[in-house]
Amino acid sequence: MLKDFSIQALFMGILTTFVGFASSFAVVLHGLQSVGATDAQAASGLMALSIALGLCAIVLSTATRLPISIAWSTPGGALLASTGVVEGGFNAAVGAFLICALLIVIAGLFKPLGRAVAAIPAPLANAMLAGVLIGLCFAPVRAIGFNPLLGLPIVLAWIFVGAFKRLWAVPAALAAFVLVVAFGVDIPDGALGSLEQALRPPVEFVMPVFNLPAFVSIALPLFIVTMASQNIPGIAVLKVNGFEPKPGPLFSVTGLFSILAAPFGGHAVNLAAITAAMCAGQDAHPDPARRYWAVLVSGISYVILGLLAGAVTTFVALAPPILIQAVAGLALVGAFSGSAMAAFQAPESREAAAITFLVTASGVSFAGISGAFWGLLAGGLMLALSRFVQAAKK
Template identity: 50%
Template sequence: MPASSLHTGQPRPASASRQLSRPLVAGIVTALVGFTSSFAVVLAGLRAVGATQEQAASGLLALTLAFGLGVLWLSWRSRLPVTLAWSTPGAALLAGTGVPDGGWPAAVGAFLIAGVLIALTGLIPALGKLMAKIPTALAQAMLAGVLLSLCLAPFKALGTAPLLVAPVILCWLVMMKLAPRWSVPAALLVALAVIGIYIVVNGVDIPVNRLLPGLQWTTPAFTPTTVAGIALPLFIVTMASQNIPGVAVLKSFGYTVPWRQSMLVTGAGTALGAPFGGHAINLAALSAALAAGEEAGEDRGRRWIAAFTSGLAYLMLAAFSAALVTVVAAAPPGLLEAVAGLALLGTLASAIASALAIAEERMGASVTFLIAASGLSFAGIGAAFWALAAGILVRWVLKNREPQK
């Protein structure tokens, strides 16, 4: 055998296999981390605005199907590692809002309006420019205020049920040291183990029919208070905390997001999923780096395969949505909220840092944060709207005050 053939036989297929396996693995990891690290937040948000267990399960399924299919379409068409996710900050906003006037149907109507607004940012450039005029410090302060009560939940639960919550927090802390990316998924696994033990010890009955996924229709209702108190804050926090950072993350890896297509897909996906309980989908921010970075392979032109694979993985994870909701519903009080709070600690820290980064913006941001955290409700409209309105007012007054002589 000629010596040259020894160098042209095996190495090439092995190299090709490695080039394909890396984006495939990266895509699966993206889906696992994206789903397990924040689904507890989504459930907490949907239940807080009036969803029953079945409606929350339907919402989780609708969201996962919507952004899973959206990722497949966007990544295939653009050949870019574009990934989508549900709006975790939006779910946190819902968790601090409470049941609106009109109940769950009114919340669903607000989700639909938020979806329309997201789609319009892709169709009407002026709307995107208007969004850009909202001060980042105030938007992040509003988000931080909304997150505060959820992030306090693990430590409040530690005082009421230390034997149940302590293992979850300890696991999270250890994994933050060893493998930060997997800290929340690992904490979730420990929480599920705790729930399993709790179910067995207390003889909790779990209906088998609730383990199967299914979509449940809710006819949307529209009220002025939910438009102002849920739809607009949900739109703002999703754009400011997910879509805009998602564009920045991909840009940092040298990719330009197809903005118009992405907004149309996420807006339409949100609107279509709303009657089934889905609150909002958007460009992925944190998990986007997993599919766009070097972990998805050295060949930047093939990293779209990681995003496409994550879309397939999300569709498979959707099959477990009802089972997760059913198991979590049997959890002891405070455990789900504890996992959700741990999942949001990093987001809270980033939001506070961004809100207070500029000295001139700190007073307006502080007022926004405090009102959002207070849970203020006036005229049927929740704290998020009033927080942003008050922050803009304070910022305007202080920006236009006459200098002291």
Template identity: 50%
Template sequence: MFRDISFPAVYIGLLAAFVGYSASFAIVLAGLTAMGATESQAATGLFFATIGMGVCSIWLPAITRIPAAVAWSTPGAAFLAATAVLPGGFAEAAGALIYSAGLIVLTGLIPAIGRSVAAIPKPIANALLAGVLFKLCLAPALALGEIPLLVLPVLGAWLLGLTWHRLAAMPFAVIAFLLVLVFIVELPSGLGPSAPTQWLPALAPVAPIFTLQSFFSIALPLYLVTMAGQNIPGFSVLELNGYSVNRPPMLRVTGIVSLAIAPFGAIPVNMSAITAAMMAGEDAGQNRATRYWAAMTSGIAYVLLGFAAGFVTTLASIAPIALITAVAGLALVPALVGAISAAFRDTAQLEAPALTFLIAASGMTLFDISGAFWGVIVGAVIWRAKSWAAAARAPGQ
């Protein structure tokens, strides 16, 4: 195995880890905070989510010998950030995270569940994803009106990175965010690398509360957006690059790890899509058989980054909330554009994804169940009704 190590694979693996972490850590923190986590609980959740995707990114490629990279559920974190706090607070949210991880494990054990999820019309699934991303994607515009002097440097750096390479946009924005904190926002005395106790958070599990409301309002939509927004595209990236993928065992591994970290408030981990494309392509080496080292390298980097969770969370807590959500929203713009484009690609079926998107984005609740769940139900009913009506008219045409 060690004979397969190559410089391109190691380089791309490190780059993928930097891009993946810098582009989405703010989304994870925003999601945990929105669910009622304290600063310490958010840092703990960030730590275990980072360690979880690091362990899986080492484990799966080592077993399969393919660049099966793993990431945390960025769409899932965005969904949490746009959802109202549950009555039981972060403890009830932890119960929902355990529910969701359990569903991923079941999907790996019972292929019929995976087929049922895949049977959801793709425009409906993409409309759901767009709906849960939409609210957070408004944050950069809202922050620009509220704190323009803090947001403009971040937007400028994001644009500069985007004109160079789309994957550079968020790392540039994060660097600008850090510079804004150093030069514009006053940092507390003693904060910095010389304070080692701030790097690793005080780790503590959350005593979960399990309710039906949290299952339908949080766990089930979180599971659906994780499958539709990360796992299914992640598998497709590997297959498009010529790799044979056995999906159930990979789902079992990511599900079991997600189940292990959920009691600590960590969001689920899943197959990577965007950074996996980097590691499965020719940039990771001409020899396809050795590119798995790119994913393993990213996993090692994630494990190391996990030990900076306390420091990262402390920095994020110093910044105005509007600035943090603005950075998170910028990271989600490409995903929102892609989801909306895919949702409305079929001109004969526009109403179903439109209603799914609007209901999921509205923030409404019905019978204490969030709009994300009802958006899928309403969209699926409209989709099937129109399909049946079109099929009934077809013989007479």
């Protein structure tokens, strides 16, 4: 393995970690807090996810010698943000995280379940994801309305840097957020002292609670979003770059590491979709057989960042929540536009996709169950009815 190491892979691994962490940790924090996590529990969840995905990446890449990048479920974090607190609070959310992780393990081991997830019509899955994301994508505009002096620098940094280098747009917005907090927000006395105390790993065990509303509102949608938006595209990215791993075992291993992260507040780890291209492509190394080192470096870097999650969360808590929501919303603009375009591309499923999107985006819950589930159900029924009518006409 040491013979395969290269400086090129080292830099790409560090860059992948920075981009992945900086671009979406705000989504994770906001999502966990939205389903009832305290600041300490959200910090613990961020730590658990970072360490779990880092170790998972190290294990899989070492075992297969393939650049199998791992990430936390960013769409899953956005789903949590749109779901809100369910019956049983954060303990019930953690129970749902465990069930979701178990379903991912089963999907890897039991091929019919994996095929069933893959069989969910892509327009409906994308419409549900777009409906989940749109609420958070409004946050940058709301931040400007809240305080232009605080919100506008974050948005402008994203716009101007993104015009030249899209990869650096969200890290630039995060840097602007740090400067806004440092120079534009009144920091209470003693806050910096608490920041120093937060350098200790923020371990918070959460006793899971299992109930039906959390299962339907969180576990099932989180499973579908994670599989359809992360795991399946992650396999596609590897195949595009010439790698042919067996999907089932990879899914199951990510599910096992998700099980380990869940009791400490982590919602899900999975195959990376966006950053996977960075480690699997030629920028990691001209020789495909040596690119796995980029993932190994990235995994080690994620573990280190996970140990600093308490300091990250404490610093974020110094600012008005709408500002970090703005960073999270900017991080999801690309995902929203991509999912919306894919949802409404096919004319024959456009109406069903629209229903899925609208019901999900409404944020309305029925019987304690969130709109994401009802949106997918309503769109599925509409699509089935449309296909039945078309078949009857023939």
